[in-house]
Amino acid sequence: xxxxxxxxxxxGSASYGGDCSAMDFSGVSAIVGNGQAFLALxxxxxxxxxxGNSRYGGDCSAxxxxxxxTVFSNKHAFLAxxxxxxxxxxxxxxxxGGDCSxxxxxxxxEVHSNDYAFLALxAARGTAFCWGQSLYGGDCSxxxxxxxxxxxxxxxA
Numbered sequence: 225x226x227x228x229x230x231x232x233x234x235x236g237s238a239s240y241g242g243d244c245s246a247m248d249f250s251g252v253s254a255i256v257g258n259g260q261a262f263l264a265l266x267x268x269x270x271x272x273x274x275x276g277n278s279r280y281g282g283d284c285s286a287x288x289x290x291x292x293x294t295v296f297s298n299k300h301a302f303l304a305x306x307x308x309x310x311x312x313x314x315x316x317x318x319x320x321g322g323d324c325s326x327x328x329x330x331x332x333x334e335v336h337s338n339d340y341a342f343l344a345l346x347a348a349r350g351t352a353f354c355w356g357q358s359l360y361g362g363d364c365s366x367x368x369x370x371x372x373x374x375x376x377x378x379x380x381a
Contacts, residue, residue, distance in 0.1 A: 225255055232264070241276030248273070258316065259299035259339075265289060272304070281316035288313065298356065299339040305329060312344070314355075321356035338377040345369060 225232040230250035236242030241262045251266040252273075261276030263284060270290030276282035280300045291308035301316030303324060312329035316322035321342045334345040341356030343364060350370030356362035360380045 225249060225252070227252065234262075239277055241282065244275055247275055254295070256295045256297055256302065258297040258302060261302075261316070263295060263297075263302060265293070265295060267293065279317060280320075281322070284315050287315055294335075296335045296337055296342065298337040298342060301342075301356070303335060303337075303342055305332065305335060314342075319357060321362065324355055327353055327355065334375070336375045336377055338381065339379040343375065343377075345372070345375065347372070 232244050232247060232249040234242050234244035240260045247264060249264055251269055252264045253267045254265045256263045258281055260280035261274055261282035264273045272284050272287060272289040274282050274284035281302045287304055289304055291306035293304045293306050296303045298321055300320035301314055301322035303312055303314050305312045310330040312324055314322050314324035320340050329344060331346045331349065332344045333347045336343045338361050340360040341354055341362035343352055343354045345352040352364060352369045354362050354364035
């Protein structure tokens with residue numbers, strides 16, 4: 225990616241983001257990838273352009289990137305967290321974290337992920353919620369996060 229020129233070059237499997245010849249990188253401030261797709265984020269304009277495997281995040285046409293967005297990813301999904309709007313939007317494979325529509329991101333202070341799940345922490349309240357593949361960390365409902373100061377993950381936990 226050549227930020228100054230607003231151009232990018234991709235290679236590898238076109239199905240997984242290796243072809244970005246149709247992408248316009250003008251104004252892009254960050255690029256985020258996962259295992260099968262990419263996002264080119266223009267924070268100033270509040271827009272994002274995705275490419276790669278649409279099932280795993282290569283289609284972000286329904287996502288609102290306005291409001292000071294930070295983007296997180298795992299191997300199969302993305303999360304756009306807006307601190308300004310106090311909201312989160314997910315896309316990609318629903319069973320691996322691509323659906324977070326039932327959660328309230330209002331006071332989230334940290335987000336962590338592994339290959340198959342996400343965790344959103346409200347450190348001030350000592351609470352968190354997880355979503356994605358429950359076998360690999362997508363269910364943390366039995367965990368007490370009170371006083372937790374650091375969180376670590378690997379690919380599966």
